[in-house]
Amino acid sequence: MPICSLCAYVPQWRKLLRTRCSGSISLVSWLLWACSYSIALIYSTTLLLVTGRGWPMVITTSLGLAFVLFTMVLVWRFRKR
Numbered sequence: 001m002p003i004c005s006l007c008a009y010v011p012q013w014r015k016l017l018r019t020r021c022s023g024s025i026s027l028v029s030w031l032l033w034a035c036s037y038s039i040a041l042i043y044s045t046t047l048l049l050v051t052g053r054g055w056p057m058v059i060t061t062s063l064g065l066a067f068v069l070f071t072m073v074l075v076w077r078f079r080k081r
Helices: 002-007 009-019 027-051 055-077
Strands: none
Touching (some): 009 055, 027 055
């Protein structure tokens, strides 16, 4: 399931790279996603340190945060000024 949700970023990236325009995409909403993933990463890392289990959760949460940050970079880069 996490792989499926991580693959959901690809169409957004393709659109941004093809059109080179991000005017209709809210940077604030992506910032909120980044905050959400950051909190989830803190939680999953803490869980891993306390229980010694949870590597898959740490890995998928880290990838999710990286994908959100990459999307934010694309949105910022193709923003019309």
